[in-house]
Amino acid sequence: MRDLFDRIHENKGPLGKWASQAEGYFVFPKLEGPISNRMKFKGKEVITWSVNDYLGLANLPEIRKVDAEAALEYGSAYPMGARMMSGHTDLHEQLEQELATFVDKEAAYLLNFGYQGILSTVDTLVSKDDVIVYDVDAHACIVDGVRLHLGKRFTYQHNNVESLEKNLKRATKVAEQTGGGILVISEGVFGMRGEQGKLKEIAALKKQYNFRFLVDDAHGFGTLGENGKGAGNEQGVQDQIDVYFATFAKSMASTGAFVAADKEIIDYLKYNMRSQMFAKSLQMQLVKGALKRLDMLRTRPDLKAKLWENVDALQNGLKEKGFDIGTTQSCVTPVYLKGSIPEAMALVKDLRENYGIFCSIVVYPVIPKGLILLRLIPTATHTLEDIQITLDAFASIREKLENGTYKRLSESVTA
Ligand SMILES: Cc1ncc(COP(=O)(O)O)c(C=O)c1O
Secondary structure, three states: OOOOOHHHHHOOOOOHHHHHHHEOOOEOOOEEOOOOOEEEEOOEEEEEOOOOOOOOOOOOHHHHHHHHHHHHHHOOOOOOOOOOOOOOOHHHHHHHHHHHHHOOOOEEEEEOOHHHHHHHHHHHHOOOOOEEEEEOOOOHHHHHHHHOOOOOEEEEOOOOHHHHHHHHHHHHHHHHHHOOOEEEEEEOEOOOOOOEOOHHHHHHHHHOOOOEEEEEOOOOOOOOOHHHOOHHHHOOOHHHOOEEEEEOOOOOOOOOEEEEEOHHHHHHHHHHOHHHHOOOOOOHHHHHHHHHHHHHHHHOHHHHHHHHHHHHHHHHHHHHOOOEOOOOOOOOEEEEEEOOHHHHHHHHHHHHHHOOEEOEEEOOOOOOOOEEEEEEOOOOOOOHHHHHHHHHHHHHHHHHHHOOHHHHHHHHHHO
16 A cells, blocks of 8 residues: 555645745745835845735835734734634624625625635535536636535636526526526636626626626725725626625735625525634734725725826836737736746746846746746836836846747756
8 A cells, every 4th residue: 555645755746846946936935025016035126016915005004003003902812712602803793894885785704814715605605406607717716615516516718708608508407407506606806817707797697597696806806996896896796796705815915805795695604604613713903904904995095096007007018018918907917928937937037136026927837838927916006117117127028038048048057
């Protein structure tokens, strides 16, 4: 019999096998200093395009003050226990009420983390007779939620309403046989390529098909819609979204998440969602911090305006220089280049070391072979100077990519 760890000794996994070459640089890099447009990487200042602090809340003095005062008042323990047992407080309830009002839903429920939270929401909403229909590009947390489902599931092609309809027809047939219902899942904004989910078109299908609609709006909350109420508000269909989810880990610059829906549905989740019933309550520092952050969303529209000024300057600048930024409809700014993985590594190294630009890089197998995706996340803390420096740097690295500089560099490294 094999030892359980034999497989791990032999195969470190699709990403893990690159660890010795990539760790500390391309993966698990250490960005240091206060979260802002400029941070330090390996001791040198870089323009940071890789943190989702969209509104620049992370390091605002008034936010830091509330976080620090809450830590002083409550420590990191309070409240202890799961909400249901001993971890419930007035402030948890207040935050839920304020979040529900903000996203135009009857009720909301706090989640300790976005990932486990939505995974568990999917798990709780369906029984084995129900059918899930979800976008094939859905985030890993949605996929993991679907994995727990004991009944049928169908994927539809990314943001393709025709494909969704085809799968809704299949799902309807199954549900008619099992006596179950249908849950459709989309993201509000797809975080890799920046496209908004086709929420309006999906909601319109409710006229013909009987389904409930769950939207993960991790990247839309805080960045889209009136005061950052999200992608559903932006597209005018928030009332058609039956279950709305957002995390505090992006625009809110914190930890935690929430789900919002009709009160009856939220009550059901409160009494049946395993990840919250059997886990410690969100700690008070995060609750008080989220109340303050939500207040900033409501009262500081200038932060979202500044974010979008930067998004427009960056995206228009890239387009003017002839870069392919795909079909983004959000702050997420992908730049597609053509090249091999070794070329991509040399290019990113050059960007970081010689141009002081830090952005994330995505290559095969996440995107097709031969493509390099540089992903830029503009925030309200960036300046027009940061953007100009970045645009010039990108023009320069593209030239080097095209004239074979990175190919030669990568060959000399491997030779
Ligand atoms: C679409 C989406 N959903 C959920 C999550 C998970 O949120 P959290 O970081 O709060 O666990 C993320 C974070 O990357 C995300 O992009």
